[in-house]
Amino acid sequence: MDVRRRPARHLDGPVSPGAKQHRGVVVVGGDDASSLKASDALPLPLYLTNAVFFTLFFSVVYYLLSRWREKIRTSTPLHLVTPAEMAAIVAFVASFIYLVGFFGVDFVQSLILRPAGDVWTADEEEEDEVVGAGADHEKILLREDSRSSPCGQALDCAPVVQKPKLVDPVVQDAPKEKVIEAVPSALPEEDEEIIKSVVEGKMPSYSLESKLGDCKRAAAIRREALQRMTGKSLSGLPLEGFDYDSILGQCCEMPVGYVQIPVGIAGPLLLDGREYSVPMATTEGCLIASTNRGCKAIFVSGGATSVLLRDGMTRAPIVRFATAKRAADLKFFLENPANFDSLSVVFNRSSRFARLQNIKCAIAGKNLFMRFSCSTGDAMGMNMVSKGVQNVLDFLQNDFPDMDVLGISGNYCSDKKPAAVNWIEGRGKSVVCEATIKGDVVRKVLKTSVEALVELNMLKNLTGSAMAGALGGFNAHASNIVAAVYIATGQDPAQNVESSHCITMMEAINDGKDLHVSVTMPSIEVGTVGGGTQLASQSACLNLLGVKGANKELAGANSRLLATIVAGSVLAGELSLMSALAAGQLVNSHMKYNRSSKDVAKVTA
Numbered sequence: 391m392d393v394r395r396r397p398a399r400h401l402d403g404p405v406s407p408g409a410k411q412h413r414g415v416v417v418v419g420g421d422d423a424s425s426l427k428a429s430d431a432l433p434l435p436l437y438l439t440n441a442v443f444f445t446l447f448f449s450v451v452y453y454l455l456s457r458w459r460e461k462i463r464t465s466t467p468l469h470l471v472t473p474a475e476m477a478a479i480v481a482f483v484a485s486f487i488y489l490v491g492f493f494g495v496d497f498v499q500s501l502i503l504r505p506a507g508d509v510w511t512a513d514e515e516e517e518d519e520v521v522g523a524g525a526d527h528e529k530i531l532l533r534e535d536s537r538s539s540p541c542g543q544a545l546d547c548a549p550v551v552q553k554p555k556l557v558d559p560v561v562q563d564a565p566k567e568k569v570i571e572a573v574p575s576a577l578p579e580e581d582e583e584i585i586k587s588v589v590e591g592k593m594p595s596y597s598l599e600s601k602l603g604d605c606k607r608a609a610a611i612r613r614e615a616l617q618r619m620t621g622k623s624l625s626g627l628p629l630e631g632f633d634y635d636s637i638l639g640q641c642c643e644m645p646v647g648y649v650q651i652p653v654g655i656a657g658p659l660l661l662d663g664r665e666y667s668v669p670m671a672t673t674e675g676c677l678i679a680s681t682n683r684g685c686k687a688i689f690v691s692g693g694a695t696s697v698l699l700r701d702g703m704t705r706a707p708i709v710r711f712a713t714a715k716r717a718a719d720l721k722f723f724l725e726n727p728a729n730f731d732s733l734s735v736v737f738n739r740s741s742r743f744a745r746l747q748n749i750k751c752a753i754a755g756k757n758l759f760m761r762f763s764c765s766t767g768d769a770m771g772m773n774m775v776s777k778g779v780q781n782v783l784d785f786l787q788n789d790f791p792d793m794d795v796l797g798i799s800g801n802y803c804s805d806k807k808p809a810a811v812n813w814i815e816g817r818g819k820s821v822v823c824e825a826t827i828k829g830d831v832v833r834k835v836l837k838t839s840v841e842a843l844v845e846l847n848m849l850k851n852l853t854g855s856a857m858a859g860a861l862g863g864f865n866a867h868a869s870n871i872v873a874a875v876y877i878a879t880g881q882d883p884a885q886n887v888e889s890s891h892c893i894t895m896m897e898a899i900n901d902g903k904d905l906h907v908s909v910t911m912p913s914i915e916v917g918t919v920g921g922g923t924q925l926a927s928q929s930a931c932l933n934l935l936g937v938k939g940a941n942k943e944l945a946g947a948n949s950r951l952l953a954t955i956v957a958g959s960v961l962a963g964e965l966s967l968m969s970a971l972a973a974g975q976l977v978n979s980h981m982k983y984n985r986s987s988k989d990v991a992k993v994t995a
């Protein structure tokens with residue numbers, strides 16, 4: 391449809407010649423909308439309207455000039471006009487207004503006026519065309535982003551006023567100097583000087599906290615400097631509502647804000663006779679709902695039981711000798727039970743909670759890897775074990791002066807990397823957790839059958855993972871639950887790598903009526919003190935589980951309990967996802983064997 395031929399009443403408001411029209415018209419009209427003019431109100435095509443007014447204008451000008459010359463020649467007063475001359479004057483004025491409106495106003499406005507807030511700019515026009523043409527999600531978001539952020543809800547309202555243009559790719563590519571000018575600052579004048587110093591490289595960004603003695607102010611200044619240097623807006627990344635003192639020298643350097651992750655609750659998880667509401671921080675839809683369903687199945691079946699098999703954090707330095715023989719000498723020394731007591735005295739000096747458990751060595755030529763394992767109380771223990779290892783290395787230099795220490799970590803530990811040593815020997819807490827799920831619970835809550843679950847587990851989690859060459863990945867999605875609980879409770883999310891090692895076993899018991907399900911997880915690395923556990927949000931989640939901070943009666947009891955809760959939550963997650971998959975498989979089987987859609991509906995109901 392040609393919008394230019396639409397009658398005036400279809401326009402949403404008064405239209406000045408040359409101005410762009412209301413959005414609604416464009417959405418209906420499509421691509422030609424940008425050429426809308428006042429003349430569009432006429433019931434004629436544009437070129438005919440223009441031709442009529444042009445002809446009229448020049449005709450009346452010619453007529454009036456000739457009448458003027460005639461009056462001068464006959465000495466007739468000019469103000470005496472005939473009806474024909476009056477009509478010619480009216481026609482002249484009308485055609486003049488039309489032509490100036492059509493060709494002139496746009497040009498004049500572009501010279502003397504800047505687009506006002508209510509004038510539709512070219513950028514907006516493009517966006518609305520997209521919305522009208524099919525609502526590309528990204529483009530809609532782009533426009534929403536250009537709105538000013540609302541205050542409150544821990545949103546950053548104060549220091550930075552974001553220019554909507556910053557999300558425009560054209561402006562993002564603009565030279566930095568230009569963008570720096572374009573971003574106004576609402577920070578105090580004294581901070582303005584510091585921001586300039588950081589932007590110009592005169593003051594290191596990392597030194598702001600120590601120089602200012604105010605962590606929040608340092609973060610605000612760093613953030614503003616960063617925006618100016620990059621030309622990218624951080625609007626949406628909150629600054630307010632966070633205790634920046636709490637992370638100084640411990641959790642995060644050079645902060646500019648914090649990321650918000652929603653926390654949901656799965657549970658109650660009935661584990662070892664106690665109920666837990668499990669906090670999970672995630673942005674993956676269905677994850678918590680699914681884990682919650684698993685918790686319900688466990689709960690109505692009488693609960694799950696866990697056993698902690700071992701508890702020891704590891705660190706393995708790499709040392710080198712001139713010969714393999716010398717490396718072997720140290721290996722035999724370290725593994726000799728007669729030397730253990732003296733070594734543990736040296737090691738345990740690192741902390742009142744560190745207790746050396748064993749040292750396992752591996753040789754590669756003349757290089758020796760020594761895997762120290764120790765209990766670390768309620769701390770996850772990486773710092774503690776590292777300090778203990780350093781003590782022992784210093785001590786060993788006396789008897790092995792030819793020992794060349796290459797690194798306190800030689801990757802035989804093995805931290806934050808998939809490694810068989812963790813899968814086989816364990817790292818952190820090794821936990822096995824089991825439950826017996828009654829047959830009718832499998833059917834009513836999990837919507838599948840014991841037989842289907844056992845078969846799927848054997849083929850997927852055991853055979854499929856073996857086919858894939860999995861390392862500790864004999865499960866459906868342990869890492870989903872581990873990561874969500876880790877983030878909520880302030881654990882190190884990178885240790886999700888080995889903490890998610892898990893083998894899920896399912897077996898039909900009681901003559902095939904019920905299901906025995908278990909998860910065995912050898913490397914759950916958790917702590918309830920140190921690291922991110924002391925931050926307010928994470929601490930609140932630990933408190934919800936009743937494992938906040940150090941256990942007063944028995945050092946390590948809180949972190950060990952947390953490890954069992956992680957395993958119990960994984961058990962729930964495995965049960966639910968495997969059931970969903972098994973149910974889907976049943977649906978497919980029904981369809982494959984040509985059952986009616988009615989039967990399929992029954993299965994999925």
Ligand code: ADP
Pocket residue numbers: 741742743766767768769770771772773774775917919920921940941945946
């Ligand atoms: P990690 O070794 O996990 O990195 P940190 O060394 O940062 O942890 O934190 C442990 C700190 O907490 C140590 O200084 C330790 O003395 C202290 N602490 C207090 N109570 C306990 C406890 N019950 N278990 C372990 N550490 C504790």
